Amino acid sequence: MIPVRAIFFDEDDAQAVVARLRADGFEATIERERLAGEDDDEGHPWAVVSDAPAFMLEVLVDTHDGWLDEEDDAPPIAPPLVLPAAPKRVKRPDLGWSP
Numbered sequence: 001m002i003p004v005r006a007i008f009f010d011e012d013d014a015q016a017v018v019a020r021l022r023a024d025g026f027e028a029t030i031e032r033e034r035l036a037g038e039d040d041d042e043g044h045p046w047a048v049v050s051d052a053p054a055f056m057l058e059v060l061v062d063t064h065d066g067w068l069d070e071e072d073d074a075p076p077i078a079p080p081l082v083l084p085a086a087p088k089r090v091k092r093p094d095l096g097w098s099p
Contacts, residue, residue, distance in 0.1 A: 008066040018048055026056075
């Protein structure tokens with residue numbers, strides 16, 4: 001199952017969600033979510049990562065004032081570029097140019 005992430009700004013809320021998920025038999029971990037550009041270490045939210053179904057985390061998120069961090073579908077991977085096997089010739093000897 002794909003892990004689902006829930007984000008909380010209060011550590012107590014994140015700990016309560018982890019305790020509830022573990023009590024229900026799911027794997028759940030808590031980690032500090034580092035936001036880009038955030039200078040204050042106390043301002044970083046807490047991320048709960050779990051293998052629980054998304055609808056279950058959605059109920060807990062609503063209860064504890066958080067949100068689900070749902071990943072968008074990954075962009076399609078472009079096919080590899082066709083690169084030349086040798087360097088491009090700058091001067092063409094077949095034009096009759098000679099030094």
